[in-house]
Amino acid sequence: MIDATPIGTNVRSTVATYSGILDDLRRLYAGTKDGKEQGYTLADFSYNTGSLRCPTCDGTGQITMDVQFLPDVDIPCPDCGGSRYQSKAFGIRRYSREGGSGLSLPELMSLTVEQARQQLTAVKKVLERLDILSELGLGYLTLGESTPALSGGEAQRLKLASEMGKAQENALFVFDEPTIGLHPLDVRTLLAVFQRLLDKGATVLVIEHDLDMIANADYVVDMGPGGGDTGGRIVALGTPEEIANNRESVTGKYLREVLSVP
Secondary structure (H helix, E strand, C coil), X not given: CECCCCCCCCCCCEHHHHCCCHHHHXXXXXXXXXXXXXXXXXXXXXXXXXXXXXXXXXXXXXXXXXXXXXXXXXXXXXXXXXXXXXXXHHHCEEEECCEEEEEEHHHHHCCEHHHHHHHCCCCHHHHHHHHHHHHCCCCCCECCCEHHHCCHHHHHHHHHHHHCCCCCCCXXXXXXXXXXXXXXXXXXXXXXXXHHHHHCCCEEEEECCCHHHHHCCCCEEEEECCCHHHCCEEEEEECHHHHHCCCCCHHHHHXXXXXXXX
8 A cells, every 4th residue: 555644753764764665875984995994884873772873862863852841852963964863974985986075874864866876876786776766756865864854745655666567466556546746757757666666567546536546547547526425336347448438427427628529
């Protein structure tokens, strides 16, 4: 069930951890020249338990202020600035083939998915996952962004990203209004993602009002005729073209324009 409910309440969950790329990035930095010289391992780069996590906020990136008579207020950690890491972590840098000053892991975590793709072109496994996030229209999210803070639509697409690339034979995906808040061009991207799921053997069931989404369906169950107490009945069944030609369907009236059905 790929819905828009928030991805938990744990502030330690980030886009990088949920998408599964942080472990690969920690391994990458442990293997750098700087990391080897300092004797750091993959475990040291964990902002949950590693030696490089910020001791002030314990790697959460924020501290809670007790405001008398008011709810507690969370603010960015004054020592790490929300990066979750102490200053030592900024000294372990990964240099590209082109040279330059290099990037530390905390600096990389502050980049957007699109920016990180440019920095990690040689790290195939990570790049593949970043490409999926980008294809789903999440390229503007930062790798260190806390997942509980994501909108419903963002959470839904991040959940979908975690399923991409797996064998989907006999899998049933149920999506609840996945186009909410999306630009029409992003809807086209989402349709391409659904097609990839279908090509891998999945069945995709979408609860939707978007006409472009409905027009691209293999089969439509049109509910109505109205909303709320005036709905709840099956008005029409069939392909988008059959719905468009059904005079009982309000959806069909507008679908005719999209499909250019006379």
